[in-house]
Amino acid sequence: MRRVLPAVCALLLLIGLGGYLLVANALRQDADVQQRSRTFIARSIEQVRNEIGRNIINYSKWGEAYKNLHMRVNKVWADDQRNVGDIPFALYGYDGVLVVGPQGRTVYAVIQGKPSAMQASDWIDGDLDGLLAAARDARNEDTSVVRALKVKGTPALVAAATLTPGWDPAIERTPGAASVMVFVTLLDAHRLAVLSDSYGMPPLTLSAHPPPQGIESMPLLESATQLHWRAPTPGRALLAQTLPIFIAGVLALAGVLFVLLRHALASARQIDAQIDALHATQAGLTHSEQRFRDIAEASSDWLWEVDAQGRLTYLSERFTQVTGAPRAHWLGRPLADLLEPPATTPLPDWLAQATHGGQARDTLRCHYRDQAGRQRVCKITARAVADGAGHRGTATDITDEVQAQARVLHLSLHDSLTDLPNRLQLQQFLARHLGVPPQPLALLCLDLDRFKPVNDAWGHAFGDLLLQQVAQRLRTQTPPGGLAARLGGDEFVVVLPGAVDLPAIEQVCAQLVQALAQPFTLQAHAIHIGTSIGIALAPAHAQDPAELLRKADIALYQAKDAGRSTWCLYDSSMQAHLPRP
Known part of the structure; x- marks a missing residue:
């Protein structure tokens, strides 16, 4: 009877906890839906605002x-x-x-x-x-x-x-x-x-x-x-359906408990005998239970265990799902053959950090190859097994996360339409070359001639295809070590580090003008455009990236004024010919 009463109390507590979680989950669902609807409506109104603004x-x-x-x-x-x-x-x-x-x-x-x-x-x-x-x-x-x-x-x-x-x-x-x-x-x-x-x-x-x-x-x-x-309330609707069933189940369970309590005294001795039998088998399960309890503390993709010599003695079934390799292929082989850690952190040294019964201080990022030969990335944790019998731990595949981070970094530094470096990467490039001491360079500011009539006549999608082909030609014409970037619209920049010879710079300008003067073939149509180029030199004209861009833009204005499809080197006298605001 002393064992039955705690069990009954625990069961009642679980029933109360279940009811609380049911209601709390319903209210949380409603709160989440309300927040999502608010966010979605705000974005939709902002989209309508942006649409009328663009039109x-x-x-x-x-x-x-x-x-x-x-x-x-x-x-x-x-x-x-x-x-x-x-x-x-x-x-x-x-x-x-x-x-x-x-x-x-x-x-x-x-x-x-x-x-x-x-x-x-x-x-x-x-x-x-x-x-x-x-x-x-x-x-x-x-x-x-x-x-x-x-x-x-x-x-x-x-x-x-x-x-x-x-x-x-x-x-x-x-x-x-x-x-x-x-x-x-x-x-x-x-x-x-x-x-x-x-x-x-x-x-x-x-x-x-x-x-x-x-x-x-x-x-x-x-x-x-x-x-x-009025935001939807799926949680309350779900609660209205499940709560009566839950209450009916609780009442039915209460009836069953009443019957069980009537027979509790009669079955007490039988239960004691069963408990004694369970105690006898519990010792045999202790080691296995301890192993999976340790692993459960840090859930992951797959589990591993090595002996004192670092050879794999256990791999979870998830290992085959992640890597495609059968577990039997790796069991008995060194863990170091499977995982490749950084050169500065050998795997045995890192495992040594896991003291007796303890866990390594930090996770370790490793590379490995799956069954198809593709390189993947994972991070592992380790815990020392009692009596120095080896280590066990977890491995989490983070390949998608690493690739996503690399993609985000790429998008932050490149123009989404042309995949050329964007204004941010251009600023970083100029800052590196115009630091202390400043390195000489030439900055060419390009503006496409006759692009707007093409864009107006054929549409923005056609104009985007044309900009992509322009970007490809700029890549092929930019000398090694240089940088071709898009500032926005039909404005591009080419940077020539180390350029001090004006004839050589003008030769590059001539190549750019000639390359963009060649017809572009889009949707079976030959499109003719051109470009005008403004040139500014560092450190002769400016050492600040923004100022250098401004002076190259002034020179570009003069080049377009001179008849297009040409280039012009910045001169301080050009300031006087700028149109007044």
Whole structure:
């Protein structure tokens, strides 16, 4: 009876613990779902914000739009020729396209896809002036500004961007304040339903008031308007299904316990005899139990054990699943034949750190080859076996983790489109060569000629393929020890370390110009572009990487001004010919 009562108490404790874990798990599931839905909705709204921001840049940073909507308002070009007009409404569903002139008057408006004489200030509620001022801010000249305002009381996403010639060199800017293009998309009930369906989000509503109990909320962008939604509660639903079953099981178990207790006294002696028999067999299991208890303290991919001479005496079944090699092939062979540790840490010396009954201080990273001959990486732990009979431990395969870290490092230093070194790697390269003492080098700043017309005519995907072929030609033309990098867009940089001979530098420039002047074959089309090059020398022109890039860019401006497909060496007199902001 003294043995039965503790068992009953322990069982009741386990039942209580099971009920607690069931409820806690359900609540944790609901909390996780709520957090994931909040994160997903925030990312989806940000994606919508970025999309309208990108679309307005495509229209506002366009030379033809600058000429026909800022320099003069040409509604034939905009509406009849459908360069603007109802296109944003038809393609993207934007409810309003407006252009606010330098004097604050709306000079062009299309509402719900139809031309309108509506003034932006009469249609849009909220801080419209602040939005226009932010768009005209010089820091946002090449970007757009997106905020949440209201249109006749209905929340809306409003994007604004200044009209500029973009990359069109044939159109010069006019002095004075810039015109601002405005895109408006209403967030009415229909639009919110479309967004929810498109992005797989819960049904969304908008309100200026705090949400009721059980409703999640977050601000719409940085405005006072709140997004409301009801997050799913799978945990509570699961609890509603399982809790009655759990309670019924507990009641049934209580009935069984009642019957068992009635027979407890009669079976006590029989239980004592069985316990004595278990004690007799327990000694034989102690060693095996101890071995797996030690291993369980550090769970891993596969388990190993060696004798005092370092020969493998045990490998778990997981070993074959990970390496593809049968365990029998390695049993009896030295562990050092299987694992290759760093040269600075021989395997016997590292195993010696595991003192009697203790564990090695640190894990050890080793290389090994699987059955297919592929090199893999693992980290091992070790524990000394009692009486100096050897060691046992675990091995965790970390090949995927090591490869992922290498991939992340590569992506952080290379352009994702062309796989050329990016701006960060360029800065590191220049910093190494311009350190103390600075090494001479030439920095060539390249800008593609006639790339934008190709990109506009054939699309961004076609332009990306062209940039990839340009990058390949730059790789082949860059001398050994040099660096070809992409700064962004159609701007590239070639660095020539140790270059001090101007004729040799100009020879490289000529090779680059000639290489990029050759036609590119894309989708059975021959594409002709070119390049202009600005040259800056270190340490003659600058020793700071940013300053050297700036001066090479000044020289590039002069080269393009001189007629394109040529190169120009920086000279201090070029500063006077720069266009004033």
